[in-house]
Amino acid sequence: MNVAIIGYGYWGPNLVRNFMTAPGCQVSYVFDTSQKALDKVTKSYPEIAITQDLNEILKDSATDAVAIATPVGTHFELAKKALEQGKHVLLEKPMTAKLSEANELIRIADSLGLTLMVDHTYLYTESVLKMQQLIESGDIGNIQYIDSTRINLGLFQRDVNVLWDLAPHDISICMYLMQEAPIGVQATGVSHTGSTLANIAYLNLFYPNNKIAHFNCSWVSPVKIRQMLIGGDKKMILFNDLETTEKLRIYDKGYSILPDTDRERILIDYRIGDITIPKIGQGEALSAMVLDFKNAIENKTSPRSNSYIGKEVVRILEAAEKSILNKGQYMEL
Amino acid sequence: MNVAIIGYGYWGPNLVRNFMTAPGCQVSYVFDTSQKALDKVTKSYPEIAITQDLNEILKDSATDAVAIATPVGTHFELAKKALEQGKHVLLEKPMTAKLSEANELIRIADSLGLTLMVDHTYLYTESVLKMQQLIESGDIGNIQYIDSTRINLGLFQRDVNVLWDLAPHDISICMYLMQEAPIGVQATGVSHTGSTLANIAYLNLFYPNNKIAHFNCSWVSPVKIRQMLIGGDKKMILFNDLETTEKLRIYDKGYSILPDTDRERILIDYRIGDITIPKIGQGEALSAMVLDFKNAIENKTSPRSNSYIGKEVVRILEAAEKSILNKGQYMEL
């Protein structure tokens, strides 16, 4: 499978490296508008063709797929062109800048029978996979809430608010673990730069049956926290991504609501048991993502990080931004 | 000063113990409707008079003040009676069940020249005092945000939601440190018990100049977290109340927004310096609170945890509850 990498900035080199080492894959081209970026490609990989002309890549019938790692504002145009030339497309997250664009790309890909995938790399980490397995096995019970904190003293993005920057990770995990879409969004945030782009934001997703997901995102925290609580009605999980070997803690801890027909009160039975820190494998997420992309193309299957998840992330971010600008108004999805 | 303690349940014994050891104070009565509770008083303090008749206390001209530690629903009636009999009043938090009740009590106390105080004990901890001093000294700069997490597997209250139970601590700290009142409230929450009382809730307070305070409260977290971030534009503080000797961490960490007249972009200058963990004294908060109450009465001064803070906490909780029931609607204060 011949893959062309579009964009060789921050993430492009990681894609090149992983596609180069994936069995059955090769990187045929790297495209970038900057000659300086392309020179770096040649220095590291003299065998890869470089170009500033996208058509060269798209017209080449040997090109099977493109992986697009450019600023989000350019995703739609680039992906559309590539799909229309019959190329499978991998898009960096977030998928597009607007929901309508995501819908349009999905429509085109579907009509042409092409694979359209979004690189939500987190879905390929061993930690997330383990959580999904625990949930699927029934060990955790029904998920009642997800509570995520992703804060640090981070780089302010100039074109998007902090949710567009940080929340796609957690929203995609949430989509994958919850296995259902939220029915409403509500978000608040503030900007300390004089712009309308919040640098602190709090996002809530509402689900049927009183499930809720909460996301605390900030570029202005002195401490770095990457933490997610998944509360099931049987067990609960704490996912701390900053831990090196103890990323997951499974708490046999919870409560049950007891039937109490006689009186008008809530009886609750608390339960505190052992904590387990499962051993997690060390596989590289990006490498697994690349293989899933290849596999999806070859077998015409839906990859784990599929365009539906990608689109829902954009839908949520778009609604969240609107909610922030409207003082936290509830947005039905 | 003769103080009568009204209510000898969970908190009452702490009040008795602290008023008994405060110089110049004595506990003249303990009132409770339960004889069993009163028997406990007699066992520990044979010298204290016990009664199930409130009037006995209020009619006794030797009673200078009453401290009320009963369920919040009874605060208003009890405090009103006591004030009307010319007694100074200390109320446990939250002050009252409704804002209108708090306003009415303040009106009565003011008209009679009596001290009306609310026991937000946290304001008397050495940690909060240290933070207030750091802010007052200018070291922290302007506060830009407060972000608080107070979660654990806690007892479900039957008559109030999780905010009424847990948030008064953090809201009172916020009032004390911010030195200004919020202009809007927005909150969301869910209940997993079938009632309307949220057991997970997220509260946002909005201030002038894009300041924000966020409170994450939950009774259903497997881990106990008691943490507050205070972000100033010079330094930032992390207050971790579960630490025994290292409750505060002061980060010389932040960013400045640089003037950039020529271009339409935000230039930000990051700064990472040392972290300081200041030594904090070991004084008991409740004992300091009791002394502040006595001092406020004697000198007719406003105590640190005054009725204004108490009232604002109720105002916020009342608005937050309404917001939760209205899908996170913004409530102007």
Add this chain to the structure above:
Amino acid sequence: MNVAIIGYGYWGPNLVRNFMTAPGCQVSYVFDTSQKALDKVTKSYPEIAITQDLNEILKDSATDAVAIATPVGTHFELAKKALEQGKHVLLEKPMTAKLSEANELIRIADSLGLTLMVDHTYLYTESVLKMQQLIESGDIGNIQYIDSTRINLGLFQRDVNVLWDLAPHDISICMYLMQEAPIGVQATGVSHTGSTLANIAYLNLFYPNNKIAHFNCSWVSPVKIRQMLIGGDKKMILFNDLETTEKLRIYDKGYSILPDTDRERILIDYRIGDITIPKIGQGEALSAMVLDFKNAIENKTSPRSNSYIGKEVVRILEAAEKSILNKGQYMEL
């Protein structure tokens, strides 16, 4: 059972409180040489007889047992007198100041059929009990090493070195978990006060089959550490006594030495599995110790913290002190 408490300083009040609440026990006397100490007894427990005359207690045939909580230098004389008057004896740790004294007390108690017990309270903590159960069940396999760190900025004792102060806890745990006595002792230490009493000391216990126990004790550490590693050949335990709810961590982690007949090298197979943090009960250790003392007297059984463990702790401390003064010379036991 009537118990007299000898010594009402730091630990005596805890003994009084626990014997008072133990079913079937009552404290008949408290002895102390200080009238001030005795006044405190009367204030808290008006019903307990106080005395400065030990004979009053020992001559009283209603006295079944005495609990001795005086400085270690006085243990031998007091316990000897009490035993000779037919009283069962509970001694605070360390049992005596010299091994010969411990042996003499054991000889007397045995000859008179009396219970002689040492209060190594740690053996009654839920953490230590849980470890013992894990070891007894075979889950941990054969213990290969114990490595203990007990350091902080502590009070310098004036008459004993840091090992006599801090190590009895860990040595008694070691005796209890290992279920065999060490065959040799080696220790080093330094004093920074000009005396011969080490304020930092390192103690090694040697066991058959290359087992080892290491104890790091210090009064001059800026951080407080109370940590013990127990390495079995199946699993390993980390006991962190400063944790409130997560005191034990059980690591399914280890290695096996593989047979390698052909070549002259060691083949080792590493194993890394889950970590479990078991739920530990909240029972008060001292209360369980008091019941064990009562039970041992009534049923003429050997208590968990028996005089053999008490004596071995003294033997080890005595040998360790000698080793320190002889530049770490190995002392056969």
Add this chain to the structure above:
Amino acid sequence: MNVAIIGYGYWGPNLVRNFMTAPGCQVSYVFDTSQKALDKVTKSYPEIAITQDLNEILKDSATDAVAIATPVGTHFELAKKALEQGKHVLLEKPMTAKLSEANELIRIADSLGLTLMVDHTYLYTESVLKMQQLIESGDIGNIQYIDSTRINLGLFQRDVNVLWDLAPHDISICMYLMQEAPIGVQATGVSHTGSTLANIAYLNLFYPNNKIAHFNCSWVSPVKIRQMLIGGDKKMILFNDLETTEKLRIYDKGYSILPDTDRERILIDYRIGDITIPKIGQGEALSAMVLDFKNAIENKTSPRSNSYIGKEVVRILEAAEKSILNKGQYMEL
């Protein structure tokens, strides 16, 4: 400066990479006995000459220096040959397998005016440099003890005990910070593999004026700990090398021994102040080491990680091994 790298196993590639990027340096040759290793060199650095013939390197007058990263048993022969051919030598730690070999190499280097240096990389970390600066500035006062723990579930070495593997790091740091050599060594250890090579070992270094350094090294700990306490009489430092951004904590904590001429007792005054976590730079240690080597050659100065430190590390390890095999006998240095 032309440098030849001898040995391209675990550490060799790091040396090549750092010498290649050091200004004014180039790697002229890589030597290894394995063709497979040399092929890797060519793949990454086609411009570097490879050889299995050491003489080719040593005979080449363009070779200024060699860096030796082979097993310690071969260090002496290789370094001797290189020095005798007039080449400056950088040796990986530990310097040699025997003290006599280290002495001989130093003698040769001195007589020929050549630089002989040992790569104790830790001395070039920003953490160690910061500690040295704190000590030199007088902030810490006189060092009274160093207490180091370096344990984890590690690879058993087949030819050396755990001290030869792990302790060189800490001993070199100790030498650098203490600025004086120990006068005695004492060590104990056990082997669980049936060999004489201890896999757990405890090493004590004795210094004049009752200073002590203690090293706890183990290949069989379930938890990884890399921690060093440096106790000064003014302040104390905790160096936790597993922390990513908070490696050092400086405690304004300690005690003073008060004069007490009248009575025979020790009066001690405790002091507990703030804790500071200084910001530490992010410079790569190995790169700084390479520059120090180059600088030492050019300016005929003694590098930070000089042959004296290298030799003392070997002297201590040799004495420690002897002490272990003699039940912890004290070894004068």
